[in-house]
Amino acid sequence: MSNPGTEPAEPARPAVSVIVPLLGTDAEARDALDALTALKLQPGDELLIADNGSTPRAWPELPPACRVVQASGLRSSYHARNAAARGAGGEWLLFLDADCRPPATLLDDYLRAPIAARCGLLAGEVEGVATDRRVTARWLVARRHLEVRPHLTKGPYPAGITANLMLRRSAWEELGGFAEVRSGADLELCWRAAEAGWSLQYRPEARVGHLHAGGLRPALRRARRYGPGQAWLEERFPGAAPRPPLAREVARALAGVVAWTARGQLERAAFKGLDGLWAAAYASGYYAGSNDPR
Numbered sequence: 001m002s003n004p005g006t007e008p009a010e011p012a013r014p015a016v017s018v019i020v021p022l023l024g025t026d027a028e029a030r031d032a033l034d035a036l037t038a039l040k041l042q043p044g045d046e047l048l049i050a051d052n053g054s055t056p057r058a059w060p061e062l063p064p065a066c067r068v069v070q071a072s073g074l075r076s077s078y079h080a081r082n083a084a085a086r087g088a089g090g091e092w093l094l095f096l097d098a099d100c101r102p103p104a105t106l107l108d109d110y111l112r113a114p115i116a117a118r119c120g121l122l123a124g125e126v127e128g129v130a131t132d133r134r135v136t137a138r139w140l141v142a143r144r145h146l147e148v149r150p151h152l153t154k155g156p157y158p159a160g161i162t163a164n165l166m167l168r169r170s171a172w173e174e175l176g177g178f179a180e181v182r183s184g185a186d187l188e189l190c191w192r193a194a195e196a197g198w199s200l201q202y203r204p205e206a207r208v209g210h211l212h213a214g215g216l217r218p219a220l221r222r223a224r225r226y227g228p229g230q231a232w233l234e235e236r237f238p239g240a241a242p243r244p245p246l247a248r249e250v251a252r253a254l255a256g257v258v259a260w261t262a263r264g265q266l267e268r269a270a271f272k273g274l275d276g277l278w279a280a281a282y283a284s285g286y287y288a289g290s291n292d293p294r
Contacts, residue, residue: 013111015044016166017090021071021080022098023052030060032098037063040104048088050080076293078178078185081162085172092122093169095162095186100126101209102164109206110166120171120198121190123148123160124206131213135267139274140212140219148202151187155233155240158200159190164208171198181291183229184241191237216274220281227285244286249279 020036022029029049036047047066051057054072062068071083085093094110096102103109110122126146130137151159162178165186175192178185190200230241253276260269 013042013108014091015042015046015089016092016094016107016111017046017048017085017088017169018094018096018107019048019050019081019084019088020096020098021050021052021077021084023075023077023080024098026057028098029057033060033062033066035101036096037066038104039102039106040108041065042107044090045107046089048084050084052077052080074180074293076180076182077162079180079293082177082180085169085177088169091169092166093172094166095164096208097163097210099211099213100163101129101211103207106206106208110203112205113203115201116199118197118199119201120168120193121160121200122166122206123152123158123190123200123202124164124166124208125149125204126161126163126210127207128212129209131211134215135270136214136216136219136274137212138267139271142271143275145212146210149204151190152202155187155191156237157191157194158202159187160200160202162186163210164206165190166203166206168198174198180293181229181232182293183225183291184233185229187240188233188236191240216277219274220277223278223281224285224289227282227287228289228291230282231286231289232291244279244283246279246283249283250276252276253279 018036020032022032045065049068050071051068052071056070059068069084069087071080073079081095110124125148128141128145130141146163148160171193175189175196178189234241253272256272257269260272
């Protein structure tokens with residue numbers, strides 16, 4: 001029998017598998033890996049990078065708790081998340097985006113407070129970080145793009161987003177994972193979970209930074225991708241994502257551009273112009289885009 005003083009300490013919290021889908025350049029992959037390996041881990045935790053590229057990339061030497069899962073079957077971040085989750089060993093699955101930067105204490109921040117037995121989802125918060133001084137990046141931060149709090153009340157049930165969302169593994173298995181579409185499957189899974197009797201808790205203290213990089217064109221591509229996802233959600237949960245009022249949104253944006261320009265508030269005028277462009281791109285995706293993965 002070992003001495004009480006030499007027995008290994010029990011982990012202070014359940015084991016977590018951190019899952020990050022990746023489709024980007026090698027430099028972006030290295031940055032995501034650096035961010036992940038800064039997380040404070042306990043025995044049993046693991047880091048899973050789900051590479052959604054069409055061909056395997058060359059990775060540097062990975063730390064022992066980290067491995068890469070090749071997930072090239074569909075060009076869908078949700079396909080990549082499912083592929084990694086199927087082989088994960090943690091009691092909880094933490095989904096992050098590759099362009100999010102978590103604090104070292106994120107896993108403890110999530111699991112410090114008690115969790116009810118039928119709580120299957122923990123929604124952390126996402127805070128925008130502008131990586132340059134371009135107006136688009138500043139606009140995304142000002143508009144709190146990807147903030148989680150509105151999703152707690154906007155849909156039929158509270159929801160989080162996979163930029164920073166933790167699921168109990170047994171809940172993920174019962175629900176069959178994410179629908180493998182282009183956009184919106186995180187909200188849809190949260191709503192399905194609620195209908196299956198799982199609850200969601202909001203953990204604002206479990207906060208990550210989201211890097212808003214790139215100019216106008218990538219932002220509008222993102223808006224056009226979100227549109228079909230919201231139309232798909234509306235089909236599955238009628239009333240959850242109604243048709244966007246494009247004419248009203250564009251009119252408000254144009255009026256704002258004129259008013260703020262007249263007052264000499266040029267950044268505010270630019271922000272209102274970006275509001276209108278985003279609304280137009282989102283609506284074009286909603287009405288004519290496809291949510292099927294490539």
